Amino acid sequence: MQGIIAARRDGRTHTEEELRTLARTAADGSAPDYQLSAWLMAAYLNPLTPQETAWLTLAMADSGERLHLEGLPKPWVDKHSTGGVGDKTTIVLLPLLASCGLTMVKMSGRGLGITGGTIDKLGSVPGLRLDLAPEEMIAQARKIGIALTGQTPALAPADKALYSLRDATATVDSIPLIVSSILSKKIAAGAETVVLDVKCGSGAFMPDEREARRLALALAETAKLAGLRLRIAITDMNQPLGRCVGNSLEVAEAAEVLRNEVSAQGPTARFRELCVHLAAMTLAACGAASDTLEGRMRAERALVSGEALGKAQSWFEAQGADPGVLQTGLGLGAAPFCLTVPNEGAAGYVAGVDAATVGRVVLGLGGGRANKEDEIDPTVGVEVHVTVGAFVEAGEPLFSVHARTREEAEAAARDLRRGLTVSATEAFPGPGLILGEI
Amino acid sequence: MQGIIAARRDGRTHTEEELRTLARTAADGSAPDYQLSAWLMAAYLNPLTPQETAWLTLAMADSGERLHLEGLPKPWVDKHSTGGVGDKTTIVLLPLLASCGLTMVKMSGRGLGITGGTIDKLGSVPGLRLDLAPEEMIAQARKIGIALTGQTPALAPADKALYSLRDATATVDSIPLIVSSILSKKIAAGAETVVLDVKCGSGAFMPDEREARRLALALAETAKLAGLRLRIAITDMNQPLGRCVGNSLEVAEAAEVLRNEVSAQGPTARFRELCVHLAAMTLAACGAASDTLEGRMRAERALVSGEALGKAQSWFEAQGADPGVLQTGLGLGAAPFCLTVPNEGAAGYVAGVDAATVGRVVLGLGGGRANKEDEIDPTVGVEVHVTVGAFVEAGEPLFSVHARTREEAEAAARDLRRGLTVSATEAFPGPGLILGEI
Numbered sequence: 062m063q064g065i066i067a068a069r070r071d072g073r074t075h076t077e078e079e080l081r082t083l084a085r086t087a088a089d090g091s092a093p094d095y096q097l098s099a100w101l102m103a104a105y106l107n108p109l110t111p112q113e114t115a116w117l118t119l120a121m122a123d124s125g126e127r128l129h130l131e132g133l134p135k136p137w138v139d140k141h142s143t144g145g146v147g148d149k150t151t152i153v154l155l156p157l158l159a160s161c162g163l164t165m166v167k168m169s170g171r172g173l174g175i176t177g178g179t180i181d182k183l184g185s186v187p188g189l190r191l192d193l194a195p196e197e198m199i200a201q202a203r204k205i206g207i208a209l210t211g212q213t214p215a216l217a218p219a220d221k222a223l224y225s226l227r228d229a230t231a232t233v234d235s236i237p238l239i240v241s242s243i244l245s246k247k248i249a250a251g252a253e254t255v256v257l258d259v260k261c262g263s264g265a266f267m268p269d270e271r272e273a274r275r276l277a278l279a280l281a282e283t284a285k286l287a288g289l290r291l292r293i294a295i296t297d298m299n300q301p302l303g304r305c306v307g308n309s310l311e312v313a314e315a316a317e318v319l320r321n322e323v324s325a326q327g328p329t330a331r332f333r334e335l336c337v338h339l340a341a342m343t344l345a346a347c348g349a350a351s352d353t354l355e356g357r358m359r360a361e362r363a364l365v366s367g368e369a370l371g372k373a374q375s376w377f378e379a380q381g382a383d384p385g386v387l388q389t390g391l392g393l394g395a396a397p398f399c400l401t402v403p404n405e406g407a408a409g410y411v412a413g414v415d416a417a418t419v420g421r422v423v424l425g426l427g428g429g430r431a432n433k434e435d436e437i438d439p440t441v442g443v444e445v446h447v448t449v450g451a452f453v454e455a456g457e458p459l460f461s462v463h464a465r466t467r468e469e470a471e472a473a474a475r476d477l478r479r480g481l482t483v484s485a486t487e488a489f490p491g492p493g494l495i496l497g498e499i
Numbered sequence: 500m501q502g503i504i505a506a507r508r509d510g511r512t513h514t515e516e517e518l519r520t521l522a523r524t525a526a527d528g529s530a531p532d533y534q535l536s537a538w539l540m541a542a543y544l545n546p547l548t549p550q551e552t553a554w555l556t557l558a559m560a561d562s563g564e565r566l567h568l569e570g571l572p573k574p575w576v577d578k579h580s581t582g583g584v585g586d587k588t589t590i591v592l593l594p595l596l597a598s599c600g601l602t603m604v605k606m607s608g609r610g611l612g613i614t615g616g617t618i619d620k621l622g623s624v625p626g627l628r629l630d631l632a633p634e635e636m637i638a639q640a641r642k643i644g645i646a647l648t649g650q651t652p653a654l655a656p657a658d659k660a661l662y663s664l665r666d667a668t669a670t671v672d673s674i675p676l677i678v679s680s681i682l683s684k685k686i687a688a689g690a691e692t693v694v695l696d697v698k699c700g701s702g703a704f705m706p707d708e709r710e711a712r713r714l715a716l717a718l719a720e721t722a723k724l725a726g727l728r729l730r731i732a733i734t735d736m737n738q739p740l741g742r743c744v745g746n747s748l749e750v751a752e753a754a755e756v757l758r759n760e761v762s763a764q765g766p767t768a769r770f771r772e773l774c775v776h777l778a779a780m781t782l783a784a785c786g787a788a789s790d791t792l793e794g795r796m797r798a799e800r801a802l803v804s805g806e807a808l809g810k811a812q813s814w815f816e817a818q819g820a821d822p823g824v825l826q827t828g829l830g831l832g833a834a835p836f837c838l839t840v841p842n843e844g845a846a847g848y849v850a851g852v853d854a855a856t857v858g859r860v861v862l863g864l865g866g867g868r869a870n871k872e873d874e875i876d877p878t879v880g881v882e883v884h885v886t887v888g889a890f891v892e893a894g895e896p897l898f899s900v901h902a903r904t905r906e907e908a909e910a911a912a913r914d915l916r917r918g919l920t921v922s923a924t925e926a927f928p929g930p931g932l933i934l935g936e937i
Contacts, residue, residue, distance in 0.1 A: 067669040070543060095536035102540035105508060230537035231504040349793035 098137025307442010702854025747879015
């Protein structure tokens with residue numbers, strides 16, 4: 062290990078063998094944490110080349126089991142988001158695409174800070190199992206075309222070892238390390254095509270659009286070298302995605318989209334649009350549709366016909382939950398206190414709803430984790446009733462706060478008001494939802 | 500800690516407070532190793548400024564107890580060498596300077612690799628205690644002006660925590676980290692004046708003279724900012740220092756110098772010259788002599804008169820050993836097998852005796868540690884009978900190997916021959932013993 066650390070330290074190019082040794086010793090615990098973290102800092106300051114990143118990605122994917130999807134219907138597809146405020150896309154996209162005939166096998170993570178995690182959101186559904194073993198994943202995907210689990214030590218354990226050190230060692234913001242961490246898990250989970258949503262804005266891991274584009278390019282380059290088909294959308298995260306932020310609230314909003322009960326305007330429509338856009342991209346990318354226009358039509362049909370909802374119900378049922386929760390929302394639980402926050406100023410146009418502010422408020426209400434060990438409350442959260450560019454009357458509701466106490470709700474309301482800007486004149490609508498594609 | 504690591508990572512200047520936090524949490528164990536090693540790698544790649552190095556030095560010195568020498572006769576002096584092959588200078592210099600009226604209180608280290616450690620050398624003396632508690636150090640220094648101990652966790656524990664990670668994390672060769680490690684221990688041990696021998700050559704930690712000069716300058720600059728009076732000699736380590744390399748052999752050679760039984764030519768004379776030179780520098784630096792010429796005369800007088808030997812005997816006795824060992828060498832132990840290696844070629848001039856080769860041979864014989872946990876054999880070693888520039892007849896002895904078995908001795912002899920160059924014509928004598936002074 063000293064030699065491998067020294068090579069990175071001096072900016073020498075690693076051999077494939079060195080990166081295999083790194084991944085193997087990280088996975089089996091024979092490299093102590095203090096050596097891994099010295100390597101991580103050296104890799105932060107002397108970034109890996111695209112070829113090194115691809116080798117590390119494959120080495121980490123091979124550091125544990127790999128899911129073998131042979132025998133399951135192709136295409137084998139996975140979906141990933143770099144995380145944002147209110148991003149519950151996976152809960153819609155998996156059944157939507159599975160209902161179009163794709164095999165969707167996915168390992169999801171937990172949230173940290175202001176960005177939630179799919180596992181926490183689905184954790185609010187009573188009975189839903191999120192700890193499937195590799196063989197259960199395969200069996201379920203064979204039956205219904207869809208399986209989702211939390212991170213398991215069986216897949217890409219080298220990534221787990223390295224990832225768990227990065228926050229404490231200030232080595233999170235390294236593009237090659239981010240790329241290899243994301244892609245190694247996708248490869249270990251057996252995907253051949255991956256659709257990736259790189260979020261960009263105040264509520265995202267990458268606030269800066271140039272940085273987000275750099276990350277997207279690095280992901281594309283490494284995926285190509287590693288033999289993975291990857292399509293990327295760079296999407297806006299300056300305002301929250303959809304109406305609901307908070308774990309059980311987001312499941313309920315995803316269910317609204319699956320039931321196709323969404324009005325044409327407003328926050329949930331914006332979230333639905335992202336789901337349809339990503340679905341169209343994916344269908345075109347893996348050849349299930351001839352182009353994105355055909356993909357879009359197939360995705361719309363799946364939502365309108367109820368096929369996506371039906372697939373979601375089979376999915377929830379297969380993993381142990383009552384599928385009725387998608388119809389009624391019953392059993393999701395509700396916070397004891399709900400406070401509506403009206404527009405106390407004059408009528409005007411919404412110039413901004415700061416996603417980071419909303420994220421921090423939900424974190425403060427108990428709906429997220431400031432530290433890895435924190436318990437979360439699945440019922441708390443915020444509904445955002447407006448989108449940027451909308452006209453709001455005086456007194457019209459802006460937010461609903463779901464909290465454990467009146468005091469917490471009122472504190473949240475104060476913070477939320479500071480994150481919202483209303484302008485007397487029609488505001489520049491800002492960049493659209495989709496900022497770019499690769 | 501994340502903030503401190505991120506500051507170093509981004510090359511921002513640390514505050515004094517940040518470095519105090521680093522030292523405190525390293526010392527009390529509240530910062531985990533993986534965070535310390537991430538910081539170390541960041542500090543390797545974004546080196547500390549002289550002011551930051553001085554702050555870290557003082558913070559590490561304050562991370563445990565500090566020896567308070569108040570009430571002991573001034574000047575309070577310490578001596579340090581960056582380590583080399585055959586460097587037993589401390590064993591002569593401490594009693595020599597104490598016999599001139601200086602208070603010599605010193606914490607010494609163990610050896611690793613081809614460079615030995617004073618503690619290992621003195622460890623070959625039966626009965627000699629090298630684990631004095633702080634209060635024992637003070638009491639003994641008050642009585643006889645001299646006290647030496649192995650590294651104690653009481654002094655500069657932050658340095659111990661950081662130092663123990665550096666080898667495994669490939670962060671050894673960082674000048675600011677080396678400087679703060681050396682000086683923090685000197686300050687914690689109470690010295691006001693320090694004489695420092697920076698070794699340079701194949702058998703030294705710094706083979707390259709420019710690097711050694713850079714280290715010396717950094718030491719001088721940091722010492723000034725930290726309020727420590729420091730004198731530095733940069734000295735040659737391309738050939739071994741003195742005749743003996745190996746633990747008990749080196750104690751015996753130091754005793755020869757203290758008894759003033761050294762012929763005017765040859766390896767031991769070269770070692771004695773370094774002792775006198777460093778003693779003269781020290782006496783002048785702390786004002787005990789008006790200049791180095793007077794210092795040299797006082798040092799010579801202490802050796803010739805037997806005062807230095809008398810002080811060494813008091814010292815050994817105070818720390819539990821039989822002082823007679825300095826007269827007779829009895830009790831030091833001898834290796835079972837001794838092999839003399841003659842000049843098998845034609846007569847000629849010695850063009851080189853490679854210090855690193857001799858160091859590796861002694862390590863191979865069992866006289867050093869390849870790894871921190873290795874046990875050492877105090878009796879094995881090599882005597883080098885020639886110095887660079889000397890004329891050797893055919894058949895004249897070049898080395899004596901002290902080994903556990905004939906096989907090991909013969910293997911050592913083969914290696915030693917490869918490290919020696921004899922030239923038919925008078926060889927360039929090479930750089931002198933003293934390469935520079937600061």
